[in-house]
Amino acid sequence: MDALLLQLLNGLDKGGAYALIALGLTLVFGTLGVVNFAHGALFMMGAFCAVVFDRLLNVETVTIDETQTTPWGTPMEIREPYIQSLLGDFGAFLVDYSVPISIILAIPIMLIIGVIMERGLIRHFYSRPHADQILVTFGLAIVLQEIIKHFFGANPIPQAAPDVVNGSADIGAMLGLDGIIAYPWWRLIYFVFSLLCIAAVFAFLQFTTYGMVVRAGMRDRETVGLLGIDIEKRFTVVFGIAAVVAGLAGVMYTPILPPDYHMGMDFLVLSFVVVVVGGMGSLGGAVLAGFLLGILQSFASMTEVKSIFPGIDQIIIYLVAVLILLTLPRGLMGRRGVMED
Amino acid sequence: MSKLTLSRRRLLKAGAATGVALGAPLHFVKGAYAQDKMSCNMPTGSEVVLGFNVPQSGPYADEGADELRAYQMAVDILNGDSDADAISAFSGAGNLKGNGILGKKVTYVTGDTQTKSDAARASAQKMIEDGGAIMITGGSSSGVAIAVQSLCQERGVIFMAALTHSNDTTGKDKKRYGFRHFFNAYMSGEALGSVLAEEYGKERTAYHLTADYTWGWTQEESIKNATEKQGWQTAQAVRTPLGAGDFSQYITPVLNSGADVLVLNHYGKDMVNSLTQAVQFGLREKQVNGKDFQVVVPLFSELMAQGAGSAIKGILGTANWDWKLNNAGTKAFTQAFGKKYGQPPSQAAQTAFAQTILYADACERAGTFYAPEVIAALEGYEHDGLGNGPTLYRAEDHQCFKDVLVVQGKDDPKDKFDLLEIRKIVPRDEVTYDPSIFGGDLGPADAKQC
C-alpha cells in the first residue's frame, strides 16, 4: 500500500515537472502556430543560467607558485575564491542558494533570448510550412547546444540544492506512518514551483486584458489586427514568456539532473508527447497530460507490473500517447483545427 | 510520350558499363600489388597510418577528447618528436626507438563515433578504405567497441579497444583482431566483492538498479555473483531504461524494500543522474536493519565523478587505473601528460595511450606490420611499466590481466582531479578467470587484402 502511495506521489511530482517543461511548447503552438524544436534548447539554456551563476560565484584568483609543483608536474596553482572572500558570509549564502537565486538571473536572460529568437527568426516563419519551422528551429537547437558544448564541455555539471533542503521530507509522519514515505525536499519544491508557474501563465492569459487579446489573436489574427491592435508585439511577448518558463523549468531542474549540453534534446520528444496528448495548444491539456503520463510511468515502473508486462516502463509513455490519440482525435483537450493540416 | 530513341535498358546498361570501367581501376590497383605476407593497409611508403576512432559528439565527448590527447602524445613519442619520458618505465621501451614504427613515421586519421554503432563503423570504414589505417583504436562504450571490433576482424585490421567494460568484448564476442587493455565487469565484481564484505559486513541485502542493455546485465550478474559469494543477499534487480533521466520511480521502491545496499549498474549520464537522485532521496542517511544504508557504483571514472559532484563522496567502485597510483609507470606517464596538457590524464587516456604503445611495441617485436604476426606478438605478451603493474595480454581471449583498483569518492577533494582515492589494489591473481566461462570464438588470424 505505501508502495502505491509513494508511486502516486512520485507520479504527481513527475507530472508537475513534465507539465512545466512542456508548458512553453504548448503556449507557442497555441498562440503562434509554430512547431518549436528549439524548445528543448531553451530548457537547456535555462539550466546553464544556473551553471553560469555558479561559475561567477566561484571565480577564483589564481596565483602560480613556481616553487611547488602539482603531482602531474605543472607549477602549483593556488586558487582563492574571489567573490566569496569579498562578500564574506553573504558570499557563502549566495553559493549555498545559487540555484534559486539564479532564477533572478535567468528571467531577464531568457526573456532577451526569447525576444531575439522571435524577432530575428521565428517571426519570419509564421506563414511558412511546419516543415520549414522544424528545420530552422532544429538547426537553431543544434547551434545553441554546440555553443554550450564548446564552452562547458559534454560532461554533466552538478548543481547543489541549498543545504537546508538537501535530503528528504518525512511525509509519512504527517499521516502517522513514520519513516515510510520520505520524499526529497527539492522535488517537493519543484512540484510547488511548477504549479505556481502554470497558474501564473494561466492567469495571465485568462484574467488580464493583455492575455485576452492574445487569446483573440490565437483565434483570428487578422481581425484583431484590423482592430488596430499590434498583435505582432504581443506575440513577441508570448514567445518571451514561453522562453522564460522553459528556462525556469531548466534552472530549477538542475539539482535533480546535473545539466549537460544535450539535456534539451533528451527532453524534446517527451515534451512533444505531453503537448500532443494534452491537445495542441491547450494549457490545461498539457497539465493534465503531464500528470497522466507521470503517474502512469511511475506505476509502470513497479516490479509487480513489470513482471506481468516486461519492458512496459520503456514504452508506457508512447503507448498511452497512441491509445489516447486513437480514442480522442485531438488529444485530451485539443481544439478543432489547430495543427491539423 | 517518350521521344527518346535509346531504350531504357540500353541506357542503363551503357551507364553501368561506363561506371564500372571508370571505377574499376581505383579498386583493383590496390590489390594488384598484393604479394606474400601482405595484410590490409600495410604501409608501402615511408609512413604508417593509425586510426583514432573516438566520440567527439554525444555524451562521452569529453572522454573522447582525453583519449585524443593521449593518442597525440603516443604518436609524438613514437616519432621522436617529444622525449620518451612517459614510457621510461615500460619494459618494452627499448624496442621503441623514436623513429616511428619500424622506421616508418606514424601519422593518424581521426573520426567521430558519436557513441553509436553505425556511426562508429562508418567512421572505421572511412579509416580503412580512405585513410589507409593499419590499426584502429578508441571507443567509449561496449556496443561501439564490439561493433567496430567485428568490422576490423572482417577487414583484417587490428583493433585496440579503449573504453569498453562489458564481459562480451573479450568473451562472447571476442575476435582474433580485437584486443582490450581495459578491465571488465567480471573483474569489477571480483575486486569489489571482497572489499564490500570487509567494509560493510557479510550480512547485507543488495538492491540492484541496472541499465537495461547488455553491458548493464553483465555488470549486474558479475556483482551479484561476487557479493553472493561473500554471503550477501540480493533483494531485487530492477532494469531501468537507458537514458531515463529521472530515476525517481525506480528509487522510491528501494526505500521500503528491506535492502540496505543499493548497487547502481549504470554508466555515464545514467550513473550521474541515478546517483545524484539516490543521494537526494536521503538513502545515505537511512538506517536499515540497524546498519547504515550504502550505495555502490561498480564502475567509476573521474569524469563521472565530476558530473556527480558531492554525491560521489564515500561511494565505493572500481577503476582500471588512477593517476595517483604509486608506481614508476604511472608517475612517468602522469608527469609527461600533465606537462603537455596541464592536467592529469583520465583512465580513458591511460588505456588509449597504453594500447597505442603496445601496438607499436608488438610491431617492433614482430619485425613486421603483417597483421597475423603482430597478433601473435601481442598474444600472451607479459609486460610492465605502463602504469598498471605487471600485465598479461592473455592469448585465449585477448584480455589484459592486471591489478584492479577499488576506489572511493573522496570526502574532501583538493581539486576536481582529486575526487577519488584508491582504497585497495586488488592483485591480478584474484581477478583472473578461466577464459572458457564466457564462451566465444576468436576466429582465424588470416590476413585480408583490402
Place this chain on the structure above:
Amino acid sequence: MFGNLSRNDWLLIAGFTVLVLAAPIWLAPLGAGYPAIMEKFCIFAIFAIGFNILFGLTGYLSFGHAAFLGVGSYAGVWMFKLFSMNVVLSTVFALICAGLFALIIGYISLRRSGIYFSILTLAFAQMMYNVAYSVLTPITNGETGLQLELSDPRYLDNALGASQSIGLPRTSFFGIDISGGGMPGFYFCAVILIICFYLSIRIFRSPFGMMLRAIKSNQTRMKYTGFNPKPYLLAAFVISGLYAGLAGALMVATDPLAGAERMQWTASGEVVLMTILGGVGTLVGPVIGATLIKYFENIFSAFNENILNATFDFLPEGLRHFAVEFSALFVGEGWFLTLGLVFMIVVIFLPGGIMEGIARIRALFSKKKTQDDAAEGSVVAAE
C-alpha cells in the same frame, strides 16, 4: 498506376544515372570516393526518396520512418544467419517485413492527420526502438547489434555446399562480394538507387501521384467529391516504408550488422531533415539532402588539426594559426555545429531547400538564354 514520362524526365534519369555511376570519379577529389561512404550516400538517398513519396506528395510528416529501416536491417541479418549470404534473399525478406510493419502502423496512424499523425508514428518507432534495445535482445541482440557469427547455421548455403571460407563469409550477389569494402558493393547500391529513382519519377508522374497531391492540397474537397483518400494514403505510406526497408536491407548487405540505434527518433528526424534540406516534393532534392548530411557526418567530422595545418600551409605562421583555430570550430568535433548552421541558412534563404537554390540559379541563366532550361525544368515542375 504509372504515368508516362516526358523527354525531360528521361534526360533527368540519364543524367542521374551517369552522375551516380561515375561517383567514384567525381567524389574522389572531395574526399568521399571510397566505397563505404558512397554506399551510405546511395542507401540514405533511397531512404529519403521513399520518405519524400509520402511527405512530399501527401504532406503527411512521419516521424517514425527509421523503424522500417531497422526492421529491414534485422530481417536482412536474420536471413544471412539462417539461410544464405545471398543479398537477394535477404532483401526480399526485408521488404516483406518492412512492408508488413508499414501496413499495420500506417493503417493505425493514418486515422489521424497533421501533428497527431506525426506523433503516432513517432510513438510507434520509439516503442520499437526501446523494445529492440532491451526486452527483445534475444532477437535483436540489443545494444551490441545483431551480427553474423561463425556458428550461424546458414542452412541454404550449407545445403548447396557453398565453399567454407576461413572466418565469416561475406554477403554476395551470386558470387560477387557485396560486403567487405569493395566497389561491387557500391555498384550494387547504385543500381538499386537508380531503379528507385526511376520508380519515384514514375510515381510522381502517375495518376496515383496526382491523387496524392490532391490529398495534400485539399483533403476535404476530395472527400466531398466522393473519393476516399485513405487507401491512397496507405499505399503511399507502405511504398515509402518499403523504400525504408530496402535501405535497411542494403545497409546490412554492405555491412552486416543491425543495431537498434538506427530506429531511434533522431534517425527518423534525420531523414526528415534530409528531405527538407534538399527540397520537399522535388525529385532530386532528397538525394542531395541525404548526400550532404552524410558527407558532413563522415568527412567533416574526420578533419583534425593535422589536416587543417596541412590545408593552411600556404599561410604565414600567425595567420595560419588563426585560420586553423577558427576552422577547427566547424570541423572535427564541431561538425554538428556546421550542420545546424547549414540547416538554418538553407531554410532561411531558400524556403524550398537546395533545389530552390538550383532553380533560382537556373532562372538567372534562363533570363539570358530562355531556351536552355527546358532540359532539367522538370525538377522544379515536380513540386
